[in-house]
Amino acid sequence: AQSVAQPEDQVNVAEGNPLTVKCTYSVSGNPYLFWYVQYPNRGLQFLLKYITGDNLVKGSYGFEAEFNKSQTSFHLKKPSALVSDSALYFCAVRALNSGGGADGLTFGKGTHLIIQP
């Protein structure tokens, strides 16, 4: 079974400072990793994904994430936070199974990111 852990319910960052939202995963097989963002009263929006290749993945709105296989982590980062980045962020994983197909998406519990002016 695959699982995702987002250890922080909430992250508070001052505007202009760098931000990190943590995510660790557990899968058997190679992982596909994703970050989504949810703004108030909206559905989820895809931010970025890691499938293979370069461990540093760049996505929308200036976000990036670093895949670390030895630590089974995929932390979301941004060099300089904006107040408009305040939202709920979800990490998700799916595993490429031995049959060549892929399992469904498993989401973490979400992390509230609050950027203070």
Add this chain to the structure above:
Amino acid sequence: EAQVTQNPRYLITVTGKKLTVTCSQNMNHEYMSWYRQDPGLGLRQIYYSMNVEVTDKGDVPEGYKVSRKEKRNFPLILESPSPNQTSLYFCASSYSAGDIETQYFGPGTRLLVL
């Protein structure tokens, strides 16, 4: 405009009264799914559909039914709602099951079962 629509957006009902939440997409996507979002639990998949007349259970299917008679529609049916089904529900779609990471989400339906 490419979108996933859900109706109703808000619903208050009583235990045992059957209800249906509709979901429609205009992108000719094959894959559609339903999630529920609960505080501290994130999103959990209820049911999904790979194509017309092909549906399967997700992680939390108990108490729910779905159907996929047309490609664009994927209604969620609660035959006898209970208070533990009070939640925020999202419908989503993607071109194929292999592309679900970039699935489009609807705006959500907030359900309260009394």
